[in-house]
Amino acid sequence: MKRLKISQPECWLNVILIVLFGVLIALLVSACSPDQAANADTSSSNSDKAAQATETTQSTPSVQVTEAYARAVPPNSPASAVFLTLHNNGEQEQRLVSATSNVANVVELHNHVKQDGMMQMRKIDHISIPAKGKTTLKPGGLHIMLIQLQQPLVVDSTIAVTLHFADGSEQALTVPVREISSMMQQHH
CATH class of the missing domain: 2.60.40.1890 (PCu(A)C copper chaperone)
Structure with a gap:
């Protein structure tokens, strides 16, 4: 079985990309949250x-x-x-x-x-x-x-x-x- 060698800079780049992707997903999920829509309705009609x-x-x-x-x-x-x-x-x-x-x-x-x-x-x-x-x-x-x-x-x-x-x-x-x-x- 042959191991794939990844250089240290490439490894860090992969880690950074994974973290950024996770943050992007979290932001998208929170932007679609029903709680925020309810809070926006409350504040706009208050x-x-x-x-x-x-x-x-x-x-x-x-x-x-x-x-x-x-x-x-x-x-x-x-x-x-x-x-x-x-x-x-x-x-x-x-x-x-x-x-x-x-x-x-x-x-x-x-x-x-x-x-x-x-x-x-x-x-x-x-x-x-x-x-x-x-x-x-x-x-x-x-x-x-x-x-x-x-x-x-x-x-x-x-x-x-x-x-x-x-x-x-x-x-x-x-x-x-x-x-x-x-x-x-x-x-x-």
């Missing part, structure tokens, strides 16, 4: 910042977030909440299992339940988003609780919130802060 959450990273392809906002609170308030709608376009149920934020030391998933004739807020393990359905987080119901605030949440500012799903994926959002009517504030 004229109302209060109606859309932005800056999605490592997104769950089947879950889209709309109508995200955080409740404005006065200085020294210990807590606030984030509300949004989760749309699951996938064939399987998704679960939101936790969230984090740059403005709170503790972030929990909560629900309001009626117990002994009184509405009470309870921490929950997850929030389910049905296949081909949606789940709305709203005052008086499911919500993301921001506890031990590190700063006041002022109207027209934004906060960072990252949603963590059971499948290990996450969505990083920029959430606008809005005023909520006094009747709805009684729930928090």
Whole structure:
């Protein structure tokens, strides 16, 4: 069996060509990524910042977030909440299992339940988003609780919130802060 001899410069040229080819393939694949198309659609149609959450990273392809906002609170308030709608376009149920934020030391998933004739807020393990359905987080119901605030949440500012799903994926959002009517504030 005869061995083919390749000179060292030719060997390096082959390695460089293989690496360049791999980079080219990676760029082509990422350019055709559905996540980028979805992000482009979101940013081009995002004229109302209060109606859309932005800056999605490592997104769950089947879950889209709309109508995200955080409740404005006065200085020294210990807590606030984030509300949004989760749309699951996938064939399987998704679960939101936790969230984090740059403005709170503790972030929990909560629900309001009626117990002994009184509405009470309870921490929950997850929030389910049905296949081909949606789940709305709203005052008086499911919500993301921001506890031990590190700063006041002022109207027209934004906060960072990252949603963590059971499948290990996450969505990083920029959430606008809005005023909520006094009747709805009684729930928090």
